[in-house]
Amino acid sequence: MDPILPYIATAGAALGLLLVLTGRTMAARSSGGVVGLASLAWLFGMAGGLPGAAGDVAEHVFFLIFALTAVASAVQMIRQKRPVYSALFFVLVIMSVCGALVMLEAFFIAFALVIVYAGAILITYMFVLMLAQQASDSAHAGETPEYDRSPREPFAAVMVAGLVMATVVSAAFTGLGDLPPAAGAETRVQADAALLRSLPAQVQREASQAGVSLETEDIAQGVRVDGDQVLIDGVTEAGDPTTVHLTRPGNTSHVGWMLVASFPASLELAGVILLMAMFGAVVLARREIDHAERALARSAGRVAEDSESGQDA
Amino acid sequence: MLLAAESMTQASLAHVLLLAGVLFAIGIAGFLARRNLIVMFLCTELMFQAVIVAMVGFGRWYWDFSGQVFVIFILTVAAAEAALALALVVLLHRRRSTLDAESWTELRE
Numbered sequence: 320m321d322p323i324l325p326y327i328a329t330a331g332a333a334l335g336l337l338l339v340l341t342g343r344t345m346a347a348r349s350s351g352g353v354v355g356l357a358s359l360a361w362l363f364g365m366a367g368g369l370p371g372a373a374g375d376v377a378e379h380v381f382f383l384i385f386a387l388t389a390v391a392s393a394v395q396m397i398r399q400k401r402p403v404y405s406a407l408f409f410v411l412v413i414m415s416v417c418g419a420l421v422m423l424e425a426f427f428i429a430f431a432l433v434i435v436y437a438g439a440i441l442i443t444y445m446f447v448l449m450l451a452q453q454a455s456d457s458a459h460a461g462e463t464p465e466y467d468r469s470p471r472e473p474f475a476a477v478m479v480a481g482l483v484m485a486t487v488v489s490a491a492f493t494g495l496g497d498l499p500p501a502a503g504a505e506t507r508v509q510a511d512a513a514l515l516r517s518l519p520a521q522v523q524r525e526a527s528q529a530g531v532s533l534e535t536e537d538i539a540q541g542v543r544v545d546g547d548q549v550l551i552d553g554v555t556e557a558g559d560p561t562t563v564h565l566t567r568p569g570n571t572s573h574v575g576w577m578l579v580a581s582f583p584a585s586l587e588l589a590g591v592i593l594l595m596a597m598f599g600a601v602v603l604a605r606r607e608i609d610h611a612e613r614a615l616a617r618s619a620g621r622v623a624e625d626s627e628s629g630q631d632a
Numbered sequence: 633m634l635l636a637a638e639s640m641t642q643a644s645l646a647h648v649l650l651l652a653g654v655l656f657a658i659g660i661a662g663f664l665a666r667r668n669l670i671v672m673f674l675c676t677e678l679m680f681q682a683v684i685v686a687m688v689g690f691g692r693w694y695w696d697f698s699g700q701v702f703v704i705f706i707l708t709v710a711a712a713e714a715a716l717a718l719a720l721v722v723l724l725h726r727r728r729s730t731l732d733a734e735s736w737t738e739l740r741e
Contacts, residue, residue, distance in 0.1 A: 336658070340665060359654065366650055367643025379644055386651040393655055393678055397662030397671075402731075405671050409678065412655075416681050419651065425688045428703050432684070435707055440677070440714045447718045448670055451725050466667040466732035476664030480657040487653025491646045501640045502695040510695055573697040574704070582701055589708040596712030603719035 325365055325488045331358030333481035339398055340473045352394070359390060366491060382422040389415035400463045403452075406444050413437045427571040504547060511567040512544045514576055518568075526553055526563050534560075640693050648689030656682035669724065669731045673717050680710050 335355020342348035363383065389412050396408035413436045420429040470476070515522055519538040526533050531553040533541065541551045542565070549565045568576075578586055659678035666672055684703050691699025721731070728735050 332654070336661060340661070363647055363650060366646035367641070379647075382644070382647065386647065389651065389681075390654050390658070393658040396678065397658060397666060397675060402668050402671050402674075405674055409674050412678065412681060416655075416685060419648075419685065420688055423648070423688050423692045425692070425700050425703075428684070428688060428700050431704070431707065435711065436677075440711060443714055443718055444670060444674060447722060450722065451670070451731055464730070464732070466730070466734065467671075469667075470665040471667050471734070473665045476661045479664060480661035483660055484653050484657040487649060487656070491649040491653070495642055495646055495649075498645075498693075501642075501645070501693050506695045510697075570697075570700075574700045577697045577701050578704065581698065585705060589705055592708055592712050596715045600715040600719045603716070603723055606723065 320365060322492070325362060325492050326485055328358045328362040328365065329481060329484050329488050331355070332362065333477050333484065334358075336394065336480065337473060337477040339394055340470050340477065348398075352391075355394070356387075356391070362488070378422050382419050385415045385418035385422065389419065400467050402448050402467065403445065406441055406448060410437050410441055413441070424570060426569070427574050505544075508544050508547055508549065508567070510573065512542050512549045514568050514573060515549060515565055516542050517576065517580065522551060522565060525565055526551065529563050531555055531561055531563050533563075645689060645693050648685060648692075652682045652686035652689065654682075655679075655685065667733050669721050669733050670718075672733060673714070673721070677710060677714070680706055 332355050335351045335353070335358060338351025339348050339355065342351055363386075392408045392411040392415065396405045396412060399405045399408060413432060417429040417432050420426075420432070516539040522538050522542065523533065533551065533553045538551065543550055549567055550562050551565060552560065552562055555561050656679050659675045659682060662675035662678065663672050666675065684706060687699040687703055687706075691697060724736065725731060
């Protein structure tokens, strides 16, 4: 494969985005969408295809479907003239990204994103949008304001985006070969065993549910890996030696354990950041603009409007 | 499929990286091209999503969960940013009763 081809596909995608953003007619915009999506499909195809995909092919296909939905709704999000539609398309982006994360077996993060992003942050955005739109001048009610209808410097914006994209493309097509090889199933089993060694009470509980008493006082020593199983030796009530197959911990246990065991200081810091943000938001929101200032603001708004309409004419 | 723990192919890592790159690029294009303050902030959230995809993808490549832990921190920062930025936008909107970013161009002087 010619090394220049991925960059040509990137340029095609950027051209499609430019057409979508600036096209005056429906035909121009939709042809831009077709060009952009076709270039992206070409780019993904060049990056390596499904025939060689080890593991679950269905997983890969679903990842690509979610990726396509995410990109298409992201383009719709920056194209829509009504900000409320932008916010709704962003919800769709989040949903598709979460689907892709599930395909990457990041279950906890996927559902946390749905709850926190789509459920909380986006609702805040919607509230502010509706608050702002209701307060806009009622003379032009129902009409999208000028600043939502015309993009600012779309050509420069798409150029910058295309350059960023080209950087990522060069990393994806030439840099990945230099990475250490992917970790396989045995790394995951070892990680599971290491987590269970840190949680002796859980191992104890599971063994006693199976009616097995553990012979080793030190459970951390006893947990071992056999193939894709995590095992520990013990004795049954009758006194026969036996082996307990431990339940392998899932994604959430791993993330939770790593959060508190490896990054406790960052966790505290995150709490402080949230507290400070809450204080800041309360202080900002409670600030009253007094009447003289409000009159000034109104006249400033009128001045701004006049100067704008003067520019338009 | 659950916990099958197959090792990831290079093709699928490239696809994850490309998805992250495309989302980030669209976010930048939107941030630069749109003039509505709130939509500009939405575009920064889109860039956060791109970073989240890249982090989880590399974490899956090495079966290392610290990528996902850092997504939680990104989530925290995004929530803090949304709260503060939207409070500021409401304040700005109360002064000029417009959401146009260009009505505040005098700030750069």
